[in-house]
Amino acid sequence: MADNIGNPMLRMPSTAKKGELVEIRSLIMHPMLTGLTKDKSGKLIPAHFIQTVTATFNGKPLLDIDWSTAVSANPFLAFKMRAEDNGTLKVVWKDNQNGDWSAESKLTVS
Amino acid sequence: MTKNTMQRRQFLSATLATGAVATAAGLGLLRPQLAFAGDVSGWPAKAFDAKVLNDAMMASVGKTDVPVSPKVKLTAPSIAENGGAVPVTIEVDSPMTADDYITTVYLFVDHNPTPLASQFSFTPASGQAYIQERIKMAKTDNVRVIAKTSKGELLASAPREVKVTIGGCGG
Structure with a gap:
């Protein structure tokens, strides 16, 4: 599992009209372990999951998400943003074992 | 904001x-x-660690009896073969202006080991309080959403039942 983790992906249009709602779709590889399951020897497997997802546009807060272990493995997430300015969307995922990933995508507004 | x-x-x-x-x-x-x-x-560890729906609601929303509003739309399949990945879509009607927007949306699964599944904090820049994600459900259960406006108003979705064939808490 541990070798198949991270690789965040962002999909969104690269251009939009001013005021238009843009949909952002994201995906990241992560086991999202609940801490409630046991390994073959009956020992609990420690919880390992993404706890926060933070989206900013040009450094300004856009969306803050807190996740529990109830979010599926390899979490998919879609959200929206109103296109106002040219700039860069940045999304940062952090897990409870100091895992930290980010992805960026540029938007041109006409 | x-x-x-x-x-x-x-x-x-x-x-x-x-x-x-x-x-x-x-x-x-x-x-x-x-x-x-x-x-x-x-x-917010306290809200996420709560094991009963009412406790999770108190620790997150601060209330357990929130009126259902047609402004809060929750879409989920009525039958999910795989409880490990149940797609949910949340949409809340709001102007999303600096004066009037949805600040937070809470997503609950009534009888999951920890009922609070996710918490979303929007800004007016979001343009729409909209989320799509996939969640785990231990068994056939209700999914529900509570939204909080920037004026402090609380709105709930109608609970939505999802029939789960294979539970999803093995992950």
Whole structure:
């Protein structure tokens, strides 16, 4: 599992009209372990999951998400943003074992 | 308005710094190997660790009886073959202006081991309080959403039942 983790992906249009709602779709590889399951020897497997997802546009807060272990493995997430300015969307995922990933995508507004 | 979001994280991280030791000790049973593992700063552990719906609601929303509003739309399949990945879509009607927007949306699964599944904090820049994600459901159960407006108003979705064929808490 541990070798198949991270690789965040962002999909969104690269251009939009001013005021238009843009949909952002994201995906990241992560086991999202609940801490409630046991390994073959009956020992609990420690919880390992993404706890926060933070989206900013040009450094300004856009969306803050807190996740529990109830979010599926390899979490998919879609959200929206109103296109106002040219700039860069940045999304940062952090897990409870100091895992930290980010992805960026540029938007041109006409 | 954006400030609001920042303050929330800052406030929570300050509270967690002092409360972390006590909380970790109290929750030792829940995540035995990880009592002191690195919860991300600002992550609301108390709400997420609550094991009963009412407790999770009190710890997050601060209330358990929230009126259902047609403004809160929750879409989920009526039958999910795989409880490990149940797609849910949340949409809340709101002008999403600086004066009137959805600040937070809470997503619950009534009888999951920890009912609060996710918490979303929007800004007016979001343009629409809209989320799509996939969640785990232990068994056939209700999914529900509570939204909070910038005026402090609370709105709930109607609970939506999802029939789960194979439970999804093996992950």
